[in-house]
Amino acid sequence: MAEVWAFEDFEEGGTIDLGSATVTAEEIVEFAGEFDPQPMHLDEQAGRQGILGGLSASGWHSCAVFMRLFCDGLLLASTSQGSPGVDFVKWKKPVLAGDRLSARITVMNKRLSRSRPSLGLVSMRSEMFNQRGESVFELENTIMFLTRQAAAAG
Amino acid sequence: MAEVWAFEDFEEGGTIDLGSATVTAEEIVEFAGEFDPQPMHLDEQAGRQGILGGLSASGWHSCAVFMRLFCDGLLLASTSQGSPGVDFVKWKKPVLAGDRLSARITVMNKRLSRSRPSLGLVSMRSEMFNQRGESVFELENTIMFLTRQAAAAG
Numbered sequence: 001m002a003e004v005w006a007f008e009d010f011e012e013g014g015t016i017d018l019g020s021a022t023v024t025a026e027e028i029v030e031f032a033g034e035f036d037p038q039p040m041h042l043d044e045q046a047g048r049q050g051i052l053g054g055l056s057a058s059g060w061h062s063c064a065v066f067m068r069l070f071c072d073g074l075l076l077a078s079t080s081q082g083s084p085g086v087d088f089v090k091w092k093k094p095v096l097a098g099d100r101l102s103a104r105i106t107v108m109n110k111r112l113s114r115s116r117p118s119l120g121l122v123s124m125r126s127e128m129f130n131q132r133g134e135s136v137f138e139l140e141n142t143i144m145f146l147t148r149q150a151a152a153a154g
Numbered sequence: 155m156a157e158v159w160a161f162e163d164f165e166e167g168g169t170i171d172l173g174s175a176t177v178t179a180e181e182i183v184e185f186a187g188e189f190d191p192q193p194m195h196l197d198e199q200a201g202r203q204g205i206l207g208g209l210s211a212s213g214w215h216s217c218a219v220f221m222r223l224f225c226d227g228l229l230l231a232s233t234s235q236g237s238p239g240v241d242f243v244k245w246k247k248p249v250l251a252g253d254r255l256s257a258r259i260t261v262m263n264k265r266l267s268r269s270r271p272s273l274g275l276v277s278m279r280s281e282m283f284n285q286r287g288e289s290v291f292e293l294e295n296t297i298m299f300l301t302r303q304a305a306a307a308g
Contacts, residue, residue, distance in 0.1 A: 036218070037230065060214070067190045076191065080192075088242060090238065091238060092239075
C-alpha cells in the first residue's frame with residue numbers, strides 16, 4: 001500500500017480494503033436525534049414494528065460511517081483534492097444496531113484532467129458489507145487526486 | 155399544506171419549502187471530528203489555505219442538515235415508507251461556518267406502484283441555498299408514500 005495515495009497509485013479494477021467499524025445503538029440514536037429523527041432510527045420497538053426489522057441506522061449515518069472508514073483507510077494519507085458529489089447511493093439492506101460494517105472500494109477507471117494535467121480523476125465504487133458478508137451499502141463517485149509529481153512540487 | 159403528506163398530496167412540478175438552518179463552526183467541527191476529519195472541515199486556518207476558502211462543512215454534513223430540514227418540514231408528518239437510495243448528490247459550492255441554508259424540494263414525477271397499489275413513488279429534486287441565494291447542494295431521489303386510503307386503513 002502506498003504511504004500517501006497519489007493519482008498514480010490507483011489501478012483500474014483494483015480493490016482497496018478500508019477496515020471496519022461497529023455501529024452501536026447509541027451512535028444510531030445520537031445521529032438520528034440530530035439529523036434524521038424518524039422512529040425506526042430512534043427506538044428499538046418502533047424499528048421492530050417497521051419494515052427495517054429493528055433499530056436501524058439512518059441512511060445518511062451509513063454514508064457518514066463509510067466516510068470515516070474512507071478517511072482513515074485512504075483519504076487522509078492521499079493527495080485528494082475533493083469530489084464534486086456522488087453519482088448514486090444505494091441503501092441495500094438495513095444497518096441494525098450492533099452490525100459490523102467492512103468497507104471496500106473498487107477503482108472503476110482513472111484519467112488525467114485535460115485542462116489541468118497535475119490532477120487526475122479516479123472513479124470508484126464503494127461498498128460496505130455487514131458481519132454476514134451481505135452488501136448493505138453502495139455508492140459511486142469520482143475523486144480528484146494530484147499526481148505524485150505535482151504533489152511533490154507543492 | 156397537508157397535515158400529513160400522503161401520495162395524493164404531491165403535485166408534479168410543485169415545490170415545497172422546508173425552512174432553513176444555520177450551520178455553525180461548532181457543528182461543522184463536531185461532525186467532521188466524528189465522520190470526516192479532513193483539515194478543511196476541522197480548522198479555519200486549514201480551510202482558508204485550501205480550495206474551499208474557509209472552515210467548510212463535510213459534504214456528508216450538508217446531506218445530514220438537508221435530511222433534518224426534510225424531516226421537520228415534511229417527512230415526519232407523512233406516510234413515508236422510505237427510500238432505496240439517492241440518484242445523485244452534488245456539492246455545488248462550499249458550505250462555510252455561519253452559512254444559513256434554506257431547503258426546497260421540487261416534485262419531478264409520481265406514480266402508483268404497479269405491484270402494490272397502496273404505495274406510490276414520488277421522485278424529488280432537493281436543493282439547498284445559502285443566505286446569498288446561491289444553490290450549494292442538490293440531490294435527487296425517489297421516496298415511497300402510502301396513499302391516504304391505505305394509510306387510513308392502517
